[in-house]
Amino acid sequence: MQTMTIGKLARDIGIGAGTLRYYERLGLLTPAERTASGYRKYGEAAARRLRFIRRAQALGFTLEEVAELLKLSDNPRASARQVKKTTQAKIADIEQRIEALVRMKQGLATLEAQCSGHGHTGECPILAALNQEDE
Amino acid sequence: MQTMTIGKLARDIGIGAGTLRYYERLGLLTPAERTASGYRKYGEAAARRLRFIRRAQALGFTLEEVAELLKLSDNPRASARQVKKTTQAKIADIEQRIEALVRMKQGLATLEAQCSGHGHTGECPILAALNQEDE
DNA sequence: CTTGACTTTAAACCTTACTATAAGGTTTAA
DNA sequence: TTAAACCTTATAGTAAGGTTTAAAGTCAAG
Numbered sequence: 659m660q661t662m663t664i665g666k667l668a669r670d671i672g673i674g675a676g677t678l679r680y681y682e683r684l685g686l687l688t689p690a691e692r693t694a695s696g697y698r699k700y701g702e703a704a705a706r707r708l709r710f711i712r713r714a715q716a717l718g719f720t721l722e723e724v725a726e727l728l729k730l731s732d733n734p735r736a737s738a739r740q741v742k743k744t745t746q747a748k749i750a751d752i753e754q755r756i757e758a759l760v761r762m763k764q765g766l767a768t769l770e771a772q773c774s775g776h777g778h779t780g781e782c783p784i785l786a787a788l789n790q791e792d793e
Numbered sequence: 794m795q796t797m798t799i800g801k802l803a804r805d806i807g808i809g810a811g812t813l814r815y816y817e818r819l820g821l822l823t824p825a826e827r828t829a830s831g832y833r834k835y836g837e838a839a840a841r842r843l844r845f846i847r848r849a850q851a852l853g854f855t856l857e858e859v860a861e862l863l864k865l866s867d868n869p870r871a872s873a874r875q876v877k878k879t880t881q882a883k884i885a886d887i888e889q890r891i892e893a894l895v896r897m898k899q900g901l902a903t904l905e906a907q908c909s910g911h912g913h914t915g916e917c918p919i920l921a922a923l924n925q926e927d928e
Numbered sequence: 929c930t931t932g933a934c935t936t937t938a939a940a941c942c943t944t945a946c947t948a949t950a951a952g953g954t955t956t957a958a
Numbered sequence: 959t960t961a962a963a964c965c966t967t968a969t970a971g972t973a974a975g976g977t978t979t980a981a982a983g984t985c986a987a988g
Contacts (some may be wrong), residue, residue: 665934675935676977684975695984696936710923717904718897720976731920738917742910745901745919752898756891762853763887766880769852775877782873784880785866788845800964810965819945830954831966856945901942 661690661699672709678708680781685723718752796825796834806843813843821846821860853887 668675679699681687687707689698707728714724726744730736772783779785803810813833816822822842824833842863849859861879865871887912914920 663935677975679937680976693984697984698935706924713923713925715975716897717900718894718960727920727923730914731924734913734915736914738908738912738914738919739910740913741917741919742905742908745905747909749898749901749905752901753892756894756898759853759887759891759894762851763884763891765852766884766887770877770880770884773873773877773880775874776871778869779865779871779873779876780869782876784873784876785862788848788862789841789866809947812945814966815946828954828965832954833965850945892973 661701664689665699666700667704667708670705671712673708673712674707681708681711681721684721684725686721686728708787718748799824799833799835802835802839802843805840806847808843808847816843816846816856819856819860821856821863830883846876884902 662670662677664675666750668678678687682689682698690701690704691699693699710728710731711721711724714727715721719727723744727741730741730744769784769787772787794871797805799810799813803813813822817824817833822839825836825839826834828834845863845866846856849862850856854862858879862876865876865879903920904919909924
């Protein structure tokens with residue numbers, strides 16, 4: 659198995675070398691070995707692991723959650739049910755965030771529709787609404 | 794006009810006194826005056842301004858954007874068009890965030906549906922997908 | 929053998945919106 | 959009078975996910 663330096667791996671994945679050291683601190687990715695002088699050496703498995711991390715992140719998992727998934731993934735005796743549960747919790751979390759944003763957007767869109775865009779701020783219904791005394 | 798201390802105002806609005814000092818540093822809210830001993834004294838306008846800030850925050854504006862809105866609001870010669878533009882930009886921003894979350898959710902939901910929840914992680918389609926080599 | 933690219937470490941810095949702390953001064957109620 | 963509650967300032971910490979820097983060590987090429 660050929661090994662590569664941190665810079666090579668970082669370039670391959672399209673990520674900073676500092677990020678790899680950061681992931682190592684978080685326990686997400688450990689180099690296969692170190693040279694006598696202390697340089698990190700990574701194998702092919704590292705690149706695969708990094709792609710896993712990036713995919714999971716793209717799906718909305720935090721690094722902490724990714725660590726959890728990796729731990730499950732690393733342990734062949736762990737149950738698929740746990741992975742499913744983590745995924746379901748994440749889906750519910752994302753749904754809540756979407757709902758909050760949709761509410762925000764609707765509030766803004768209502769105000770925006772009322773504003774002609776003409777005149778001075780004294781007649782601006784958006785500011786008037788933000789200044790309203792009632793909830 | 795009666796004035797109140799920072800603690801009274803904070804309690805009235807349901808916010809920490811530290812937050813009011815923070816807002817002052819950000820230029821969002823200046824006390825009407827100071828006592829000889831340096832205590833901040835706020836008038837009724839401060840409470841109105843704070844409710845403005847909280848409403849705008851609830852609509853998804855960052856404090857920096859709220860400052861911008863307040864500056865427009867404070868200047869009766871500013872145009873309603875600018876407020877409308879700020880609002881539209883915020884709506885577009887929120888829409889993008891919603892779309893990103895919806896994509897995330899769909900990706901996760903697809904994986905979740907494929908997982909029986911039985912067996913060990915070796916047969917888990919969620920982990921398998923995260924480990925896939927192709928994009 | 930030297931140059932330049934690369935690596936090492938710890939630590940500070942970035943954003944946002946607070947929150948908490950320390951060390952001291954002020955005001956209020958009993 | 960005195961304790962509690964309040965106020966002042968500046969500074970630092972929180973979450974999240976890194977980025978940047980500094981000072982030093984290492985490696986390959988010419």
